[in-house]
Amino acid sequence: MTAPSDVPGSAVHAEPEAVTVGMGTTIQGRSLGAIAWRRLRRDRVALGGAAVIVLLVLVAIFAPLIVALLGHPPLDFHYEKIDPDLQVANGPFGGISHDFLFGVEPVNGRDIFSRVVYGSRISLLIAFLATLLAVLIGAVLGVVAGYFGGWVDTLISRTMDVFLAFPILLFALALAGIIPDKAFGLEGDALRIALIVVIIGFSSWPYIGRIIRGQTLSLREREFVDAARSLGARSPRILFTEMMPNLVAPILVYATLLIPTNILFEAALSFLGVGIRPPTPSWGGMLSDATHWFQIAPNFMLFPGLAIFVTVLAFNLFGDGLRDALDPRSR
Amino acid sequence: MRSRRVAAAAVIAVSTLALAACGGGSSGGSSSSGGGSDVGGVHNVSDVTGGTIRYANSGDWDSLDPADTYYSYSWNFARLYSRALVMFKSAPGKDGATLVPDLAESLGKPSDDAKTWTYTLRQGVKFEDGTPVTSKDVKYAVERSLDKTTFPNGPTYFNDFLDLQGYTSPYADSDPNKLGLKAIDTPDDRTIVFHLKQPFSGFDYFAQMPSTAPVPVAKDTGSKYKEHVVSTGPYMFDTNDLGKSFTMKRNPNWDQATDPNRKPLPDRIEVALNVNSDDIDNRLQSGDLDVAIEGTGVGPAAQGKVLADQTLKANTDSAISARLWYTSINSDVAPLDNIHCRKAVEYAADKTGYQRAYGGATGGEIATNLLPPVIPGAEKFDTYPTPGNAGDAAKAKDELAQCGQPNGFTTGISYRAERPKEKATAEALQQSLAKVGINLEVKPYPLGDYAKLYAGKPDFAKANSLGLNVFGWAADWPDGYGFLAQMVDSRAIRASGGNTNFGVKDPEVDAMLDKALVTTDTTAREKIWVDIDKKVMDDAYILPGIWSKGLLYRPPNLTNVFITDGYQMFDYLALGTTRK
Numbered sequence: 001m002t003a004p005s006d007v008p009g010s011a012v013h014a015e016p017e018a019v020t021v022g023m024g025t026t027i028q029g030r031s032l033g034a035i036a037w038r039r040l041r042r043d044r045v046a047l048g049g050a051a052v053i054v055l056l057v058l059v060a061i062f063a064p065l066i067v068a069l070l071g072h073p074p075l076d077f078h079y080e081k082i083d084p085d086l087q088v089a090n091g092p093f094g095g096i097s098h099d100f101l102f103g104v105e106p107v108n109g110r111d112i113f114s115r116v117v118y119g120s121r122i123s124l125l126i127a128f129l130a131t132l133l134a135v136l137i138g139a140v141l142g143v144v145a146g147y148f149g150g151w152v153d154t155l156i157s158r159t160m161d162v163f164l165a166f167p168i169l170l171f172a173l174a175l176a177g178i179i180p181d182k183a184f185g186l187e188g189d190a191l192r193i194a195l196i197v198v199i200i201g202f203s204s205w206p207y208i209g210r211i212i213r214g215q216t217l218s219l220r221e222r223e224f225v226d227a228a229r230s231l232g233a234r235s236p237r238i239l240f241t242e243m244m245p246n247l248v249a250p251i252l253v254y255a256t257l258l259i260p261t262n263i264l265f266e267a268a269l270s271f272l273g274v275g276i277r278p279p280t281p282s283w284g285g286m287l288s289d290a291t292h293w294f295q296i297a298p299n300f301m302l303f304p305g306l307a308i309f310v311t312v313l314a315f316n317l318f319g320d321g322l323r324d325a326l327d328p329r330s331r
Numbered sequence: 332m333r334s335r336r337v338a339a340a341a342v343i344a345v346s347t348l349a350l351a352a353c354g355g356g357s358s359g360g361s362s363s364s365g366g367g368s369d370v371g372g373v374h375n376v377s378d379v380t381g382g383t384i385r386y387a388n389s390g391d392w393d394s395l396d397p398a399d400t401y402y403s404y405s406w407n408f409a410r411l412y413s414r415a416l417v418m419f420k421s422a423p424g425k426d427g428a429t430l431v432p433d434l435a436e437s438l439g440k441p442s443d444d445a446k447t448w449t450y451t452l453r454q455g456v457k458f459e460d461g462t463p464v465t466s467k468d469v470k471y472a473v474e475r476s477l478d479k480t481t482f483p484n485g486p487t488y489f490n491d492f493l494d495l496q497g498y499t500s501p502y503a504d505s506d507p508n509k510l511g512l513k514a515i516d517t518p519d520d521r522t523i524v525f526h527l528k529q530p531f532s533g534f535d536y537f538a539q540m541p542s543t544a545p546v547p548v549a550k551d552t553g554s555k556y557k558e559h560v561v562s563t564g565p566y567m568f569d570t571n572d573l574g575k576s577f578t579m580k581r582n583p584n585w586d587q588a589t590d591p592n593r594k595p596l597p598d599r600i601e602v603a604l605n606v607n608s609d610d611i612d613n614r615l616q617s618g619d620l621d622v623a624i625e626g627t628g629v630g631p632a633a634q635g636k637v638l639a640d641q642t643l644k645a646n647t648d649s650a651i652s653a654r655l656w657y658t659s660i661n662s663d664v665a666p667l668d669n670i671h672c673r674k675a676v677e678y679a680a681d682k683t684g685y686q687r688a689y690g691g692a693t694g695g696e697i698a699t700n701l702l703p704p705v706i707p708g709a710e711k712f713d714t715y716p717t718p719g720n721a722g723d724a725a726k727a728k729d730e731l732a733q734c735g736q737p738n739g740f741t742t743g744i745s746y747r748a749e750r751p752k753e754k755a756t757a758e759a760l761q762q763s764l765a766k767v768g769i770n771l772e773v774k775p776y777p778l779g780d781y782a783k784l785y786a787g788k789p790d791f792a793k794a795n796s797l798g799l800n801v802f803g804w805a806a807d808w809p810d811g812y813g814f815l816a817q818m819v820d821s822r823a824i825r826a827s828g829g830n831t832n833f834g835v836k837d838p839e840v841d842a843m844l845d846k847a848l849v850t851t852d853t854t855a856r857e858k859i860w861v862d863i864d865k866k867v868m869d870d871a872y873i874l875p876g877i878w879s880k881g882l883l884y885r886p887p888n889l890t891n892v893f894i895t896d897g898y899q900m901f902d903y904l905a906l907g908t909t910r911k
Contacts, residue, residue, distance in 0.1 A: 107688060
């Protein structure tokens with residue numbers, strides 16, 4: 001009789017070893033970050049978004065150089081490009097030419113290309129700073145609320161509710177109207193930027209705060225936190241060394257998704273006339289001016305509108321990809 | 332509020348346009364020879380009666396009640412259904428700014444000190460129900476116009492000038508006939524006497540306001556009277572759907588024999604309210620509407636279309652209004668307290684940029700002084716001439732040196748945030764003044780509180796260094812007083828804000844204003860207005876920008892179309908139509 005051991009199907013007993021053999025001789029332990037990075041690399045849409053974001057940041061940083069090469073100073077008037085009767089550009093397509101890539105602004109003939117390029121500085125700067133502020137406040141308060149619970153949680157959660165219920169746009173309009181020209185040692189554009197950053201940051205931190213609080217609530221019941229506590233770790237150590245690393249992923253994801261919201265918020269404020277002051281260019285401000293001209297000078301509205309659209313889309317696509325990569329279950 | 336004063340536009344050089352326009356007269360359906368000729372600034376002269384004229388308003392009427400309305404288009408239109416003591420003549424150009432008696436037999440007869448004014452009413456004038464009009468109806472109409480709680484929109488000239496002695500309103504009047512006001516006497520049914528607390532030589536301008544049109548006390552329903560105003564003019568209200576539309580028909584009790592001023596042509600008048608302004612422009616061109624009643628001209632979109640099309644362009648009139656768009660130079664703010672620094676601003680400003688901000692030559696004519704050319708007696712002069720009105724850097728720098736600021740200085744420029752043209756003005760001035768080293772910080776403020784809390788509040792303007800304030804001003808009627816009084820009288824500046832004089836502070840100007848008020852001779856008075864204009868310009872308190880213009884579109888079926896200097900738009904009393 002042939003012995004059963006001749007049968008190649010003895011794998012039934014040898015399964016664990018078979019796996020080891022199949023994967024090669026060395027086991028690569030991958031960190032969470034490396035796994036996420038692998039997933040992200042395979043997501044072409046997210047990578048496309050990231051490429052656009054990098055490009056936009058470069059444009060914002062090198063705006064003076066780009067404008068020197070391809071445009072005209074953003075504040076210079078070009079009356080000679082404007083039809084004195086109609087107050088729109090001479091010639092077709094809003095004055096688009098090799099000299100003025102996006103055409104010229106009605107009435108004063110400013111270079112729309114240069115203004116869109118410089119506008120990216122304001123939009124991105126404000127969006128990044130405001131997001132940073134929102135993340136700082138939201139993460140710290142969210143962790144504290146989730147970890148300590150009790151009356152601390154109640155206090156912080158109700159504060160979030162109050163902020164979420166606040167008619168923030170109306171508040172921003174009122175605040176921007178009464179703020180003096182010089183305050184807190186700042187003046188001019190710097191003060192306006194700081195003001196908008198504070199307004200946007202303070203209005204959007206509860207969104208992050210709630211998510212972090214929820215994550216913290218589930219994390220603090222996990223075994224490794226119990227382990228740390230039973231080893232005698234104090235709260236600050238548990239919070240910042242044990243739990244924070246586990247919170248980096250959601251913070252990163254929601255920060256990326258908050259940036260486009262903040263870009264739109266800044267555009268809305270500028271559109272309503274309480275953003276950055278003229279003649280400093282900003283996308284929202286340009287859109288606001290263009291509303292009076294869109295029927296006869298559509299390019300004035302098109303290009304800043306496209307800039308906002310592309311930026312917001314890029315951040316959203318990248319943010320979505322990042323979330324999928326860091327937390328595939330949320331798909 | 333002052334900002335409501337929409338005096339809009341006036342006559343002007345229509346000659347070239349008029350020549351081109353005659354061809355279009357026959358497209359209205361009627362091929363009669365009545366239409367199509369242009370005489371003395373009047374397009375399509377005709378006396379053919381009948382038809383309906385269709386008006387549209389992009390907003391709501393402030394009120395049809397003659398006591399409660401403060402738009403110049405409304406005052407123009409009110410002559411169709413009400414007869415005030417005096418009215419602006421229904422005539423083209425300068426003649427349209429002259430006053431003629433309407434309900435009264437003649438213009439007002441002043442006492443020697445110009446403090447008492449007497450009018451005698453025409454015989455035979457009746458309300459739409461056939462009741463004869465008496466001087467008591469006029470007195471009652473003026474009394475009710477004093478009540479600013481019930482009628483908040485109307486002007487306050489009678490409140491300011493009549494010797495009220497505490498009288499507030501006929502609705503709070505203990506007199507059984509509600510005629511308790513002592514400042515107005517009615518010795519008989521045809522005589523009315525006004526007693527003023529201070530002399531005022533231009534009282535006839537007050538008497539042309541719709542609030543002197545008679546109101547029968549028995550029919551007065553207070554704030555609801557606007558639902559059915561009792562007519563004394565050639566038309567009476569047929570239907571009235573407040574906020575939407577109203578129609579008018581001929582008034583059977585209006586008698587041509589009592590009225591030398593009116594020749595009513597159409598049988599019906601239809602007015603649509605709250606119509607989108609771009610829609611109005613399109614419907615005017617398609618023949619679906621006859622008149623954009625506000626008379627401020629077509630919007631920017633339609634303007635581009637009309638100016639690019641010779642046929643459409645031929646059917647337009649450019650009306651220059653009694654409105655000045657200007658920038659106040661605030662002497663409270665250092666270093667503009669120094670006259671040389673103010674003069675530097677006058678010389679450095681590029682007015683072609685100012686004009687571009689308001690739409691170029693179509694939007695207005697470059698102003699070199701205050702009084703708009705449509706104001707009777709106005710003189711055009713230029714105290715700070717610059718080549719091509721584009722600014723003179725050399726002269727500006729010279730003034731800066733005399734001011735002790737050879738390298739220039741920094742100050743703020745305020746404008747009304749909701750007004751794109753004012754923003755464009757601020758940016759244009761920023762550009763041109765920067766060339767001589769004057770740096771402007773651009774500061775927008777909300778329109779609603781601009782005069783009350785911001786630029787028009789002296790301590791705010793000073794604390795925030797609002798050295799320049801972009802603003803505009805229009806006359807309530809084409810006359811030096813109506814234009815200048817609120818703009819240059821330093822005694823009108825209130826510390827609490829709400830000012831329309833942002834910084835003209837010259838006691839000599841105040842004295843000249845007082846002198847004008849007691850000067851009953853029209854020519855002499857008009858001379859004083861010009862002197863005030865010159866003095867304010869010498870002081871360099873105001874940087875004049877442009878005298879506003881509107882591009883009015885005139886559908887070919889309209890007859891007797893002309894622009895009157897009285898209201899600076901088409902005269903609605905004269906219009907007829909060939910469309911039956």
